[in-house]
Amino acid sequence: MAASETPAVILFESVSHALHAEKLLKAAGVKCKLIPVPRHLSSDCGVCLRIDGADRDRAAGVLTDRLDYFDIALL
Amino acid sequence: MKMIYLDNAATSFPKPPAMMEEMNAFQREIGANPGRSGHGRSIDAGRVLYEAREALAALFNIDDPLSVVLTKNSTEALNIVLLGALAPGDHVVTTSMEHNSVMRPLRYLASRGVCLSVIGCSPQGELDPADLQKALRKNTKVVVMTHASNVTGTIQPVAEVGRIVREREGVMFCVDAAQTAGALPIDVEQMNIDLLAVTGHKSLYGPQGTGALFIRKGLEKKIAPLMMGGTGSRSEFEIQPDFLPDKYESGTPNALGFAGLCAGLKFIAGHSIAAVREKEKQITAAFLKRLYDGCPEATVYGPADADRQTAVVSFTVRGVTPSDAALHFEEKYGILCRPGLHCAPSAHRTLGTFPQGTVRFSFGFFNAPGDAAMAADAVRDLLKG
Ligand SMILES: Cc1ncc(COP(=O)(O)O)c(C=O)c1O
Numbered sequence: 001m002a003a004s005e006t007p008a009v010i011l012f013e014s015v016s017h018a019l020h021a022e023k024l025l026k027a028a029g030v031k032c033k034l035i036p037v038p039r040h041l042s043s044d045c046g047v048c049l050r051i052d053g054a055d056r057d058r059a060a061g062v063l064t065d066r067l068d069y070f071d072i073a074l075l
Numbered sequence: 076m077k078m079i080y081l082d083n084a085a086t087s088f089p090k091p092p093a094m095m096e097e098m099n100a101f102q103r104e105i106g107a108n109p110g111r112s113g114h115g116r117s118i119d120a121g122r123v124l125y126e127a128r129e130a131l132a133a134l135f136n137i138d139d140p141l142s143v144v145l146t147k148n149s150t151e152a153l154n155i156v157l158l159g160a161l162a163p164g165d166h167v168v169t170t171s172m173e174h175n176s177v178m179r180p181l182r183y184l185a186s187r188g189v190c191l192s193v194i195g196c197s198p199q200g201e202l203d204p205a206d207l208q209k210a211l212r213k214n215t216k217v218v219v220m221t222h223a224s225n226v227t228g229t230i231q232p233v234a235e236v237g238r239i240v241r242e243r244e245g246v247m248f249c250v251d252a253a254q255t256a257g258a259l260p261i262d263v264e265q266m267n268i269d270l271l272a273v274t275g276h277k278s279l280y281g282p283q284g285t286g287a288l289f290i291r292k293g294l295e296k297k298i299a300p301l302m303m304g305g306t307g308s309r310s311e312f313e314i315q316p317d318f319l320p321d322k323y324e325s326g327t328p329n330a331l332g333f334a335g336l337c338a339g340l341k342f343i344a345g346h347s348i349a350a351v352r353e354k355e356k357q358i359t360a361a362f363l364k365r366l367y368d369g370c371p372e373a374t375v376y377g378p379a380d381a382d383r384q385t386a387v388v389s390f391t392v393r394g395v396t397p398s399d400a401a402l403h404f405e406e407k408y409g410i411l412c413r414p415g416l417h418c419a420p421s422a423h424r425t426l427g428t429f430p431q432g433t434v435r436f437s438f439g440f441f442n443a444p445g446d447a448a449m450a451a452d453a454v455r456d457l458l459k460g
Contacts, residue, residue: 014308014321015110015118016141019125036113046308047113047121068318 006053010063011037011071018047021063021070028062030055041073050075076409079446083439084225084254084387085413086276086283093338094280101334109330110307120330127333128320130340131287134348135271136262144288144320145328149253150176151301152272152288155323156249157181157219159298163188165216168207170231171425172200172224175418177251181219190214196425199378200229208239217247222255226422226435227377228359228387230259237267247294253277257343258385259352269294278351279343280440281336284329295319302326351440355386358438358447362388365451373454376426376433389417389426389433392457397434400457404434408453412436 010032012018018034025032032049041048051059056072063070080088101123109120128140137143146152157180161167169181171193185191192210196202202220211218218240223230233250240248249270252261256271257278263271268289275285290298295318303315304325316322343351360381366373372393378384392400397414404410415432416423423429436450 013316013318014306015121016125016128016320019118019121020141023125034118042311046110046310047118 007050007075008053008056008072009035009038009041009075010049010051010059011042011073012046012048012067013069015046017067017070018049021049021067024062024066025049025051025059028058030059030062032059038075078409078411079442079449081410081412081436081438081442081446081450083442084228084277084385084435084437087278087280087439087441089441090280090282090335091338091342093342094282094335097338098282098331098335101331105330105334108327111305111327123330123334123337124328126337127285127287127340130337130344131273131289134257134261134340134344135289136264137289139292142290142292142319144290144323145333146286146288146323147284147329148276148286149251149272149274150286152274152286153177153219153249153251154180155288155301156217156247156270156272156298157184158301160217160247161189164190164214166190166192166212166214168192168194168210168215168218170194170196170202170207170220172196172202172226172229172231172422173219173221173419174225174251174253174422175420176253177219177221178419178421193421196229198426200224200227200376200422200425201378201383202231202236204232204235204239207236211239211243211246215243215246217249219249219251221251221253222259222261223385223387224377224419224422225254225387226417226419226433227389227426228254228384228437229377230255230383230385233268234266241267247297254385254387257339257348257351258355260348263289263291275332275336275339278439279336280339282332285332285336288323290319290323292319295322300325346440354440355438356381358442358444359384359386359388361444361447362436362438362451365448366390366454369451370455372458376428386438387435388437389428389435390454391428391431391433392454395457397432400434403457404453408449410436410450410453
Protein backbone atom coordinates (compact mmCIF):
# COMPACT_ATOMS: atom_id res chain seq x y z
CA MET A 1 0.00 0.00 0.00
CA ALA A 2 1.37 3.41 -0.93
CA ALA A 3 2.05 5.75 1.96
CA SER A 4 -0.55 8.16 0.67
CA GLU A 5 -3.27 5.59 1.13
CA THR A 6 -2.42 4.80 4.73
CA PRO A 7 -5.23 6.18 6.81
CA ALA A 8 -4.44 8.57 9.61
CA VAL A 9 -6.56 9.56 12.58
CA ILE A 10 -6.90 12.92 14.25
CA LEU A 11 -7.33 12.75 18.00
CA PHE A 12 -9.13 15.43 20.00
CA GLU A 13 -9.78 16.43 23.54
CA SER A 14 -13.47 15.63 23.35
CA VAL A 15 -16.33 14.67 21.07
CA SER A 16 -17.37 18.33 20.83
CA HIS A 17 -13.98 19.14 19.37
CA ALA A 18 -14.13 16.20 16.97
CA LEU A 19 -17.52 17.36 15.70
CA HIS A 20 -16.22 20.90 15.34
CA ALA A 21 -13.20 19.64 13.39
CA GLU A 22 -15.38 17.46 11.17
CA LYS A 23 -17.34 20.53 10.20
CA LEU A 24 -14.20 22.57 9.46
CA LEU A 25 -12.58 19.79 7.42
CA LYS A 26 -15.70 19.07 5.38
CA ALA A 27 -16.04 22.78 4.63
CA ALA A 28 -12.43 22.73 3.41
CA GLY A 29 -13.08 19.67 1.24
CA VAL A 30 -11.01 17.22 3.28
CA LYS A 31 -12.67 13.79 3.39
CA CYS A 32 -13.07 12.49 6.93
CA LYS A 33 -15.13 10.11 9.03
CA LEU A 34 -15.81 9.93 12.74
CA ILE A 35 -14.80 6.57 14.21
CA PRO A 36 -14.19 5.26 17.73
CA VAL A 37 -10.61 5.88 18.86
CA PRO A 38 -8.56 2.73 18.10
CA ARG A 39 -7.73 1.02 21.34
CA HIS A 40 -3.96 1.03 20.75
CA LEU A 41 -3.88 4.82 20.49
CA SER A 42 -5.79 5.68 23.61
CA SER A 43 -7.91 4.04 26.25
CA ASP A 44 -10.28 6.98 25.96
CA CYS A 45 -13.87 6.14 25.05
CA GLY A 46 -14.12 8.99 22.58
CA VAL A 47 -14.21 9.34 18.83
CA CYS A 48 -11.61 10.51 16.35
CA LEU A 49 -11.59 11.54 12.70
CA ARG A 50 -10.18 9.17 10.11
CA ILE A 51 -8.63 10.84 7.10
CA ASP A 52 -6.50 9.76 4.17
CA GLY A 53 -2.82 9.81 5.16
CA ALA A 54 -2.09 12.04 2.18
CA ASP A 55 -4.38 14.71 3.66
CA ARG A 56 -2.42 15.00 6.89
CA ASP A 57 -0.80 18.34 6.18
CA ARG A 58 -3.90 19.86 4.70
CA ALA A 59 -5.96 18.78 7.69
CA ALA A 60 -3.37 20.16 10.08
CA GLY A 61 -3.46 23.43 8.16
CA VAL A 62 -7.22 23.70 8.46
CA LEU A 63 -7.28 22.94 12.18
CA THR A 64 -4.22 24.79 13.44
CA ASP A 65 -5.22 27.91 15.43
CA ARG A 66 -8.85 26.88 15.33
CA LEU A 67 -8.59 24.09 17.88
CA ASP A 68 -6.36 24.32 20.93
CA TYR A 69 -5.34 20.71 20.85
CA PHE A 70 -5.32 17.89 18.36
CA ASP A 71 -2.91 15.18 17.37
CA ILE A 72 -2.53 13.26 14.12
CA ALA A 73 -1.37 9.65 14.12
CA LEU A 74 -0.87 7.17 11.29
CA LEU A 75 -2.78 3.94 11.66
CA MET B 76 -63.56 29.59 27.67
CA LYS B 77 -60.56 30.39 25.52
CA MET B 78 -57.24 30.47 27.36
CA ILE B 79 -55.08 33.59 26.97
CA TYR B 80 -51.56 32.80 28.05
CA LEU B 81 -49.82 35.91 29.39
CA ASP B 82 -47.04 34.26 31.39
CA ASN B 83 -44.37 34.07 28.70
CA ALA B 84 -41.78 35.64 30.98
CA ALA B 85 -42.03 32.55 33.19
CA THR B 86 -41.89 30.19 30.24
CA SER B 87 -43.15 30.61 26.69
CA PHE B 88 -46.29 28.82 25.59
CA PRO B 89 -47.18 27.38 23.18
CA LYS B 90 -43.99 26.13 21.50
CA PRO B 91 -43.44 25.77 17.76
CA PRO B 92 -44.75 22.33 16.69
CA ALA B 93 -41.28 21.52 15.28
CA MET B 94 -39.94 21.54 18.84
CA MET B 95 -42.12 18.60 19.85
CA GLU B 96 -41.43 16.84 16.53
CA GLU B 97 -37.67 17.10 16.95
CA MET B 98 -37.84 15.72 20.47
CA ASN B 99 -40.02 12.87 19.35
CA ALA B 100 -37.63 12.08 16.48
CA PHE B 101 -34.60 12.25 18.77
CA GLN B 102 -35.99 9.76 21.22
CA ARG B 103 -37.22 7.41 18.49
CA GLU B 104 -34.32 7.56 16.08
CA ILE B 105 -31.24 8.53 18.12
CA GLY B 106 -31.75 8.16 21.86
CA ALA B 107 -28.09 7.35 22.65
CA ASN B 108 -25.79 8.95 25.19
CA PRO B 109 -23.90 11.76 23.42
CA GLY B 110 -20.17 11.62 23.31
CA ARG B 111 -19.73 8.53 25.40
CA SER B 112 -19.59 5.51 23.23
CA GLY B 113 -18.34 6.28 19.74
CA HIS B 114 -21.03 4.38 17.85
CA GLY B 115 -23.14 6.02 15.19
CA ARG B 116 -26.09 6.95 17.37
CA SER B 117 -23.88 8.29 20.12
CA ILE B 118 -22.19 10.49 17.54
CA ASP B 119 -25.58 11.59 16.24
CA ALA B 120 -26.61 12.57 19.76
CA GLY B 121 -23.33 14.49 20.06
CA ARG B 122 -24.18 16.23 16.81
CA VAL B 123 -27.46 17.46 18.27
CA LEU B 124 -25.54 19.14 21.09
CA TYR B 125 -23.04 20.55 18.62
CA GLU B 126 -25.85 21.98 16.51
CA ALA B 127 -27.36 23.63 19.57
CA ARG B 128 -23.98 25.24 20.36
CA GLU B 129 -23.60 26.37 16.78
CA ALA B 130 -27.09 27.88 16.57
CA LEU B 131 -26.64 29.69 19.89
CA ALA B 132 -23.24 30.97 18.75
CA ALA B 133 -24.76 32.30 15.53
CA LEU B 134 -27.58 34.05 17.39
CA PHE B 135 -25.26 35.94 19.74
CA ASN B 136 -22.27 36.50 17.42
CA ILE B 137 -20.04 34.06 19.31
CA ASP B 138 -17.18 32.99 17.06
CA ASP B 139 -16.42 29.57 18.58
CA PRO B 140 -19.32 27.15 19.20
CA LEU B 141 -17.13 25.31 21.71
CA SER B 142 -17.23 28.30 24.04
CA VAL B 143 -20.97 27.66 24.49
CA VAL B 144 -21.52 25.48 27.57
CA LEU B 145 -24.86 23.71 27.69
CA THR B 146 -26.69 23.90 31.03
CA LYS B 147 -30.10 23.07 32.39
CA ASN B 148 -31.20 26.72 32.59
CA SER B 149 -29.86 30.22 33.19
CA THR B 150 -29.82 29.65 36.93
CA GLU B 151 -27.19 26.95 36.50
CA ALA B 152 -25.25 29.15 34.08
CA LEU B 153 -25.21 32.06 36.54
CA ASN B 154 -24.24 29.82 39.45
CA ILE B 155 -21.30 28.41 37.48
CA VAL B 156 -19.98 31.94 37.02
CA LEU B 157 -20.67 33.36 40.47
CA LEU B 158 -19.73 30.37 42.61
CA GLY B 159 -16.84 29.43 40.32
CA ALA B 160 -15.19 32.85 39.95
CA LEU B 161 -15.63 34.62 43.28
CA ALA B 162 -13.55 33.94 46.38
CA PRO B 163 -13.38 35.69 49.77
CA GLY B 164 -11.79 39.11 49.32
CA ASP B 165 -13.05 39.54 45.76
CA HIS B 166 -15.49 42.32 44.94
CA VAL B 167 -18.59 41.86 42.77
CA VAL B 168 -20.98 44.51 41.45
CA THR B 169 -24.64 44.01 40.56
CA THR B 170 -27.88 46.02 40.35
CA SER B 171 -30.99 46.22 42.49
CA MET B 172 -33.11 44.80 39.63
CA GLU B 173 -31.69 41.28 39.68
CA HIS B 174 -33.56 38.01 39.76
CA ASN B 175 -32.90 35.70 42.69
CA SER B 176 -30.83 33.47 40.41
CA VAL B 177 -28.20 36.23 40.69
CA MET B 178 -29.07 37.68 44.09
CA ARG B 179 -29.19 34.49 46.11
CA PRO B 180 -25.76 33.17 45.05
CA LEU B 181 -24.37 36.67 45.68
CA ARG B 182 -25.92 36.94 49.15
CA TYR B 183 -24.50 33.52 49.94
CA LEU B 184 -21.06 34.57 48.71
CA ALA B 185 -21.30 37.81 50.70
CA SER B 186 -21.85 35.73 53.83
CA ARG B 187 -18.58 33.96 52.97
CA GLY B 188 -16.40 37.06 52.66
CA VAL B 189 -17.03 38.25 49.09
CA CYS B 190 -17.64 42.03 48.96
CA LEU B 191 -20.92 42.84 47.23
CA SER B 192 -22.07 46.19 45.84
CA VAL B 193 -25.70 46.43 44.75
CA ILE B 194 -26.25 49.51 42.60
CA GLY B 195 -29.63 51.16 43.01
CA CYS B 196 -31.81 51.79 39.95
CA SER B 197 -34.42 54.45 39.18
CA PRO B 198 -38.06 53.86 40.23
CA GLN B 199 -38.57 52.64 36.64
CA GLY B 200 -35.85 50.07 37.24
CA GLU B 201 -33.25 51.72 35.01
CA LEU B 202 -29.56 51.58 35.84
CA ASP B 203 -27.41 54.66 35.38
CA PRO B 204 -24.10 53.27 34.07
CA ALA B 205 -22.23 56.12 35.78
CA ASP B 206 -23.37 54.81 39.17
CA LEU B 207 -21.98 51.42 38.32
CA GLN B 208 -18.71 52.87 37.13
CA LYS B 209 -18.24 54.64 40.46
CA ALA B 210 -18.64 51.35 42.31
CA LEU B 211 -15.75 49.59 40.57
CA ARG B 212 -12.73 48.91 42.80
CA LYS B 213 -9.26 47.51 42.44
CA ASN B 214 -10.42 44.06 43.53
CA THR B 215 -13.61 43.98 41.44
CA LYS B 216 -13.70 40.65 39.68
CA VAL B 217 -17.18 40.37 38.22
CA VAL B 218 -19.92 42.76 37.14
CA VAL B 219 -23.17 40.85 36.77
CA MET B 220 -26.50 42.27 35.65
CA THR B 221 -29.71 41.40 33.90
CA HIS B 222 -30.29 42.51 30.33
CA ALA B 223 -33.96 43.15 31.10
CA SER B 224 -35.94 42.92 34.29
CA ASN B 225 -38.31 40.01 34.63
CA VAL B 226 -40.58 42.22 36.78
CA THR B 227 -41.00 45.33 34.62
CA GLY B 228 -39.32 44.41 31.33
CA THR B 229 -36.98 47.40 31.78
CA ILE B 230 -34.14 47.09 29.26
CA GLN B 231 -30.78 47.89 30.85
CA PRO B 232 -27.91 49.74 29.13
CA VAL B 233 -25.84 46.59 28.75
CA ALA B 234 -23.67 47.87 25.89
CA GLU B 235 -22.70 50.98 27.87
CA VAL B 236 -21.82 48.95 30.93
CA GLY B 237 -19.87 46.57 28.70
CA ARG B 238 -17.79 49.48 27.42
CA ILE B 239 -17.06 50.62 30.97
CA VAL B 240 -16.10 47.16 32.17
CA ARG B 241 -13.92 46.47 29.12
CA GLU B 242 -11.65 49.35 30.13
CA ARG B 243 -10.94 47.70 33.47
CA GLU B 244 -8.47 44.91 33.15
CA GLY B 245 -9.33 41.67 34.89
CA VAL B 246 -13.03 42.42 35.43
CA MET B 247 -15.44 39.93 33.88
CA PHE B 248 -18.79 41.17 32.56
CA CYS B 249 -21.60 38.66 33.01
CA VAL B 250 -25.08 39.26 31.57
CA ASP B 251 -28.23 37.45 32.62
CA ALA B 252 -30.16 37.27 29.36
CA ALA B 253 -32.91 34.95 30.63
CA GLN B 254 -35.54 37.50 29.61
CA THR B 255 -33.95 38.72 26.38
CA ALA B 256 -32.24 35.86 24.54
CA GLY B 257 -34.38 35.47 21.43
CA ALA B 258 -36.41 38.61 22.20
CA LEU B 259 -33.80 41.36 21.78
CA PRO B 260 -30.63 41.48 19.68
CA ILE B 261 -27.56 40.37 21.64
CA ASP B 262 -24.04 40.63 20.26
CA VAL B 263 -21.33 39.54 22.69
CA GLU B 264 -18.65 41.43 20.74
CA GLN B 265 -20.47 44.73 20.31
CA MET B 266 -21.71 44.62 23.89
CA ASN B 267 -18.36 43.43 25.31
CA ILE B 268 -20.04 40.55 27.13
CA ASP B 269 -17.58 38.02 28.63
CA LEU B 270 -20.15 35.65 30.09
CA LEU B 271 -23.71 35.30 28.79
CA ALA B 272 -26.31 33.23 30.62
CA VAL B 273 -29.42 32.23 28.68
CA THR B 274 -32.34 29.92 29.27
CA GLY B 275 -33.86 27.79 26.53
CA HIS B 276 -37.51 27.70 27.58
CA LYS B 277 -38.47 31.37 27.32
CA SER B 278 -37.84 33.42 24.15
CA LEU B 279 -35.68 30.74 22.53
CA TYR B 280 -38.80 28.56 22.35
CA GLY B 281 -37.12 25.39 23.54
CA PRO B 282 -38.27 23.01 26.27
CA GLN B 283 -37.72 23.48 29.99
CA GLY B 284 -34.46 22.05 31.27
CA THR B 285 -32.26 23.69 28.62
CA GLY B 286 -29.95 26.68 28.91
CA ALA B 287 -26.46 27.83 28.05
CA LEU B 288 -23.48 29.83 29.19
CA PHE B 289 -21.09 31.55 26.82
CA ILE B 290 -17.61 31.79 28.33
CA ARG B 291 -15.15 34.01 26.53
CA LYS B 292 -12.09 31.89 25.66
CA GLY B 293 -9.46 32.05 28.37
CA LEU B 294 -11.86 32.88 31.19
CA GLU B 295 -12.39 29.17 31.82
CA LYS B 296 -9.04 29.37 33.60
CA LYS B 297 -10.60 31.71 36.17
CA ILE B 298 -13.85 29.84 36.76
CA ALA B 299 -14.00 26.58 38.70
CA PRO B 300 -16.67 24.06 37.68
CA LEU B 301 -19.77 23.67 39.83
CA MET B 302 -19.90 19.94 39.29
CA MET B 303 -17.36 17.33 38.27
CA GLY B 304 -17.80 13.92 36.79
CA GLY B 305 -17.92 12.02 33.54
CA THR B 306 -17.67 14.03 30.36
CA GLY B 307 -16.87 11.40 27.76
CA SER B 308 -13.46 12.99 27.30
CA ARG B 309 -10.15 12.13 28.93
CA SER B 310 -11.65 9.04 30.47
CA GLU B 311 -8.24 7.74 31.38
CA PHE B 312 -7.70 10.59 33.85
CA GLU B 313 -9.32 11.05 37.21
CA ILE B 314 -9.06 14.82 37.12
CA GLN B 315 -11.72 17.06 35.61
CA PRO B 316 -10.91 18.32 32.08
CA ASP B 317 -9.86 21.99 32.12
CA PHE B 318 -11.06 22.98 28.65
CA LEU B 319 -14.30 24.33 27.17
CA PRO B 320 -16.99 23.13 27.10
CA ASP B 321 -16.29 19.84 28.91
CA LYS B 322 -15.04 21.46 32.11
CA TYR B 323 -18.59 22.56 32.92
CA GLU B 324 -20.58 19.70 31.40
CA SER B 325 -20.35 16.74 33.73
CA GLY B 326 -22.97 14.04 33.59
CA THR B 327 -25.28 12.91 30.84
CA PRO B 328 -26.82 16.04 29.33
CA ASN B 329 -30.44 16.71 28.40
CA ALA B 330 -29.88 15.75 24.75
CA LEU B 331 -33.61 15.26 24.26
CA GLY B 332 -34.19 18.81 25.43
CA PHE B 333 -31.44 20.22 23.23
CA ALA B 334 -32.97 18.49 20.21
CA GLY B 335 -36.06 20.55 21.00
CA LEU B 336 -34.02 23.69 21.60
CA CYS B 337 -32.42 23.31 18.16
CA ALA B 338 -35.92 23.52 16.66
CA GLY B 339 -36.71 26.58 18.81
CA LEU B 340 -33.50 28.26 17.67
CA LYS B 341 -34.33 27.55 14.05
CA PHE B 342 -37.76 29.04 14.59
CA ILE B 343 -36.26 32.25 16.04
CA ALA B 344 -33.57 32.52 13.37
CA GLY B 345 -36.17 31.89 10.67
CA HIS B 346 -38.34 34.78 11.83
CA SER B 347 -35.34 36.95 12.82
CA ILE B 348 -35.02 38.54 16.23
CA ALA B 349 -35.82 41.93 14.72
CA ALA B 350 -39.21 40.64 13.54
CA VAL B 351 -39.95 38.96 16.88
CA ARG B 352 -39.06 42.17 18.69
CA GLU B 353 -41.26 44.27 16.43
CA LYS B 354 -44.23 41.98 16.94
CA GLU B 355 -43.84 41.92 20.72
CA LYS B 356 -43.27 45.67 20.84
CA GLN B 357 -46.53 46.32 19.01
CA ILE B 358 -48.60 44.14 21.29
CA THR B 359 -46.98 45.69 24.38
CA ALA B 360 -47.60 49.22 23.10
CA ALA B 361 -51.22 48.39 22.28
CA PHE B 362 -51.79 46.97 25.76
CA LEU B 363 -50.15 49.93 27.52
CA LYS B 364 -52.16 52.46 25.54
CA ARG B 365 -55.50 50.78 26.08
CA LEU B 366 -54.76 50.32 29.77
CA TYR B 367 -53.90 54.02 30.16
CA ASP B 368 -56.92 55.17 28.22
CA GLY B 369 -59.39 52.81 29.85
CA CYS B 370 -58.25 52.22 33.40
CA PRO B 371 -57.04 55.20 35.44
CA GLU B 372 -57.06 53.02 38.57
CA ALA B 373 -54.14 50.97 37.22
CA THR B 374 -50.53 51.86 38.03
CA VAL B 375 -47.91 50.53 35.64
CA TYR B 376 -44.39 50.00 37.00
CA GLY B 377 -41.28 50.34 34.87
CA PRO B 378 -40.81 52.52 31.79
CA ALA B 379 -44.40 52.07 30.51
CA ASP B 380 -42.88 52.60 27.08
CA ALA B 381 -42.69 49.68 24.65
CA ASP B 382 -39.40 50.97 23.22
CA ARG B 383 -37.70 50.73 26.59
CA GLN B 384 -39.04 47.40 27.80
CA THR B 385 -39.58 43.82 26.72
CA ALA B 386 -43.08 42.38 26.33
CA VAL B 387 -43.47 42.34 30.11
CA VAL B 388 -45.84 44.72 31.94
CA SER B 389 -46.22 44.89 35.73
CA PHE B 390 -49.13 46.77 37.26
CA THR B 391 -51.42 47.04 40.24
CA VAL B 392 -55.03 48.16 40.42
CA ARG B 393 -56.06 50.39 43.32
CA GLY B 394 -57.87 48.45 46.02
CA VAL B 395 -57.23 44.96 44.56
CA THR B 396 -54.41 42.67 45.69
CA PRO B 397 -52.36 41.10 42.88
CA SER B 398 -53.35 37.57 43.88
CA ASP B 399 -57.08 38.42 43.89
CA ALA B 400 -56.68 40.10 40.52
CA ALA B 401 -54.90 37.08 39.01
CA LEU B 402 -57.55 34.69 40.27
CA HIS B 403 -60.26 36.90 38.81
CA PHE B 404 -58.44 37.11 35.44
CA GLU B 405 -58.17 33.35 35.23
CA GLU B 406 -61.70 32.52 36.36
CA LYS B 407 -63.51 35.20 34.38
CA TYR B 408 -61.35 35.58 31.26
CA GLY B 409 -59.07 32.54 31.05
CA ILE B 410 -56.07 34.86 31.34
CA LEU B 411 -53.04 33.11 32.84
CA CYS B 412 -50.60 35.56 34.41
CA ARG B 413 -48.34 35.86 37.42
CA PRO B 414 -49.07 37.82 40.61
CA GLY B 415 -46.71 38.60 43.49
CA LEU B 416 -42.99 39.17 43.85
CA HIS B 417 -41.58 37.47 40.73
CA CYS B 418 -38.42 36.09 42.43
CA ALA B 419 -36.85 39.53 42.73
CA PRO B 420 -37.45 41.18 46.12
CA SER B 421 -34.91 43.95 45.68
CA ALA B 422 -36.43 44.86 42.31
CA HIS B 423 -39.78 45.28 44.06
CA ARG B 424 -38.14 47.50 46.69
CA THR B 425 -36.73 49.62 43.86
CA LEU B 426 -40.17 49.96 42.31
CA GLY B 427 -41.93 50.51 45.63
CA THR B 428 -44.03 47.36 45.28
CA PHE B 429 -42.59 45.32 48.14
CA PRO B 430 -44.06 43.19 49.72
CA GLN B 431 -47.44 43.16 47.98
CA GLY B 432 -45.96 42.71 44.50
CA THR B 433 -47.63 43.30 41.17
CA VAL B 434 -49.63 41.55 38.50
CA ARG B 435 -47.40 40.67 35.57
CA PHE B 436 -48.71 40.19 32.06
CA SER B 437 -46.04 38.95 29.66
CA PHE B 438 -46.72 38.56 25.95
CA GLY B 439 -45.02 36.22 23.51
CA PHE B 440 -44.68 35.49 19.82
CA PHE B 441 -47.85 33.41 19.76
CA ASN B 442 -50.18 35.96 21.31
CA ALA B 443 -52.78 37.27 18.87
CA PRO B 444 -52.81 41.06 18.38
CA GLY B 445 -56.32 41.09 19.87
CA ASP B 446 -55.03 39.65 23.15
CA ALA B 447 -53.69 43.10 24.10
CA ALA B 448 -57.13 44.70 24.00
CA MET B 449 -58.80 41.77 25.77
CA ALA B 450 -56.19 41.89 28.51
CA ALA B 451 -56.52 45.65 29.00
CA ASP B 452 -60.30 45.44 29.07
CA ALA B 453 -60.13 42.67 31.65
CA VAL B 454 -58.10 45.01 33.89
CA ARG B 455 -60.56 47.85 33.29
CA ASP B 456 -63.49 45.61 34.26
CA LEU B 457 -61.78 44.33 37.38
CA LEU B 458 -63.30 47.03 39.56
CA LYS B 459 -66.77 46.25 38.24
CA GLY B 460 -66.41 42.81 39.83
C1 LIG C 1 -34.06 37.79 34.76
C2 LIG C 1 -34.08 36.32 35.01
N1 LIG C 1 -32.96 35.67 35.37
C3 LIG C 1 -32.94 34.35 35.59
C4 LIG C 1 -34.08 33.57 35.47
C5 LIG C 1 -33.98 32.12 35.76
O1 LIG C 1 -34.28 31.36 34.65
P1 LIG C 1 -34.37 29.77 34.80
O2 LIG C 1 -35.48 29.54 35.80
O3 LIG C 1 -34.71 29.28 33.45
O4 LIG C 1 -33.07 29.31 35.30
C6 LIG C 1 -35.28 34.19 35.10
C7 LIG C 1 -36.55 33.45 34.93
O5 LIG C 1 -37.11 32.78 35.73
C8 LIG C 1 -35.27 35.59 34.86
O6 LIG C 1 -36.40 36.20 34.51
